[in-house]
Amino acid sequence: MEEKQITNDLSYHHDLDNNDNFSPDGEWLVYDTRTDSGGIAASSKIEKVNILTGEKRILYEIKNNQVWGPGAGAVSYNPKENSVVFIHGLASSSEANPYQQWRRTGVIVQDSDPNVPIFMDARDMTFPYTPGALRGGTHRHEWSGNGQWIGFTYNDAIMKALEDSTGTKQNLRTIGVSKKIKPVIVDQNSENISGTWFSALVVRVVPEPTPGTDEISNAAGDSWVGQNGYINKVGKRQIARAFLGTVPGQKNKAVPEVFIVDIPEDITQPGEHGPLEGTKTTLPMPPKGTLQRRLTYTANSEKPGCSGIVRSSPDGGYLAFMAFDKNGIQQVFIISPNGGKPVQLTEHGSDVSGNIRWHPDGQRVSYVWNGSYVLCKLGNYDFKERFEIITKPTNPAPTNAVWSPNGKTIAFNRLIKNGKDSAQQIFVREIN
Template sequence: MSTSTLFSQELWQVRQVTNQAQNHAMDNNQNFSPDDAWIVYDTRPNEGGIGENAIIEKVNVANGKTEVIYKTKNADKHGPGVGAVSYHPKKNEVVFIHGLPPTSQENPYAMHRRLGKIVNESTKKAYWMDSRDIDAPFTAGALRGGTHRHQWSGDGDWLGYTYNDALMYELEEKTGDTYNLRTVGVSARNIKSPKISASTGENFQGEWYSVLVVKVVPNPRPGSGEISKAYSDWWVGEKGYQKPNGSWQRARAFLGDLVTSKGENLTEVFLVDVPEDISVEGDEGPLAGTSTTMPMPPAGATVRRLTFTEGNKYPGVTTEFRHWVTSSMDGAFLSYLAKDNEGIDQVFVIPVNGGTPKQVSFHTSPVQSTVRWHPKKREFAYVCNNQVYVNRVDAAMNPGKSIAVSEVFETAPFAINYSNDGNKIAFNKDVEGRVQIFVAERP
């Protein structure tokens, strides 16, 4: 197959939206407001600097005007820290990471010391999304640590995130054994969070009911499919995926680390079904956890492994740089990055109901970003060769022609995301040492 058959160029209009001498980090979130008039971001000083950041802002896509949505009080180098902000799909409401206040040198911003905060721009109300309770007896519906990179469901009534547990962090520090494992959780708006005891300044009352949905273990048995780390998670579809029997199932896809039957570490693609009622305790143990165990998943949170790549020339999912498994908006397909037979990172797609993955990009240099899907059709965007590309797949996962919609930049675009109408793609790019926001508009 010739190169001309695989690729073409159809340049969209690209313009820089921000110019201020600060960073404007979108962090692979849902950054467009519901009407696509604004893009939301944080102003962290560097990629890992959420703990030092005090401000959540938005920029008007048309005129570049910026507005502060939220600013923390008493911010310093130890925190509290805010970042990784995301817009509700239908309301002028944002969610973001917020470190626990107050902070100090002894208790700074950390993975296990953060919550989700929601700000309603219409009512100006700001509140904690998830509850935090680190005092025994622990509380079902509350968590004990740090929720991170919160993602709205298609209807805006759920949030998914990664999680680290404060009690497990402390137990690992005390014993030297492995307890501090990352996993995946969800919160439901329509299930009221339980009342939390405020016996310490480390407990916080949230409004949504929160649980973990994936059990992780420190030492997976070889070949068992047990998971030691669950991360890079994403909602499946706008309303879940359709099962073979025609019913719809809410679910979250994620990357999971396991150990093969040969004793080798490997990262694969998984999916967990999320039950509508997450308040029912499952067979693994209490939703609230114990002083020596993580909170356990609710009944019906069924995990399914989708990729089995041990026999590939280059097994596993790409882990050389951070990327997320993502879903087409109809819930039919998941996308991820893996190496082809030449050892080059490419886009692969797999059916959510199970099947054989299919390679859908064929570049001679590695794909450089998470794949993002169009909000209404099976079109997806990604970055390769410092350019933004779009392509499509049909019902059989056959790809079309990859189209370069931007020029080749000096530095690679990152954190790409579609507008809600699908006619724009926003992305971050470094400009003279600052992270700026650009928008590519479809002709």
């Protein structure tokens, strides 16, 4: 079961970006073509490669893209249909006003109709703002297991401008979702975009969280809980996203903790904190029925904080994340979406370095440790019997692992050098 290199071109990266890159049939991997000089802004193409033949196809290309944008990157496949979603910088990007966290949107492209962008989330920068539209930039788009939702992180351009004008902290990262309820039409200009899906922010963040409360100033590291939600305490299946929320810890030091937000089926109704579309001085607010809960409490420990992307088992029964054990070593922990005490999964003698992903069987978790990808089984085994090293150790370590839908193949990036040239290349390995 040797590793197999799938891409070879050293002129650009083939970046999987820790997304869901396998096509529904498991035969293709989708990636962006970013460069070191410009990152996603300099990625002019979304490509896919066949893991069996090495054939490459362009799904989307921006002609005359510049180092400042617009750019197209961080792409994921729909698990149910042959379509992808990715970041797209604004068409008005320029050297003076480049691609930014708050100047981007989500675009869908069908495999059968390449180079035809479907703008997913609407963007309305003109007051009064529009319910269902946002006012900034979406990022790390992730399809739900049934392909009916897209989750993302978000930065708001209105609040960034307010921060610049007042000198007060306002540019806060948070989390939103989109659902194909109805198109959202806005007045067209170089900063506005009409969208085909309805969008709402679902996590509330505040500039200065009150110590001792569960208020947060930042939300990121998010993913869907289960392929179809989780079973809550009253026995009902609930749609949700898990994430890291930043709370004030000792001496007001920022500490990321694991949170979950329950999301209502109907995201079109405003909630208690304000309008869905936001105001000139406030972020868009979560819809009625969202419930934001804290799951971990590490802030007062000797080495506080959780890290990585919080990843859910396919059935929604467990969330996996990284935190420090009693010896100060970063390990993988799991916790129920309903709360309770976290359970330490790994027992390594040195830090787990990240990239947690669940195997599709829901009984194993993969991650990077000591320069290799490791696969660790859940259950009452001796730890040495539970973990298996599945890639050769390298420095730098492999990154951006993703499992095929049937769980028989793991794909990942390695940085390959040849003289002065280097690029992220895609590798795959078959797994028993």
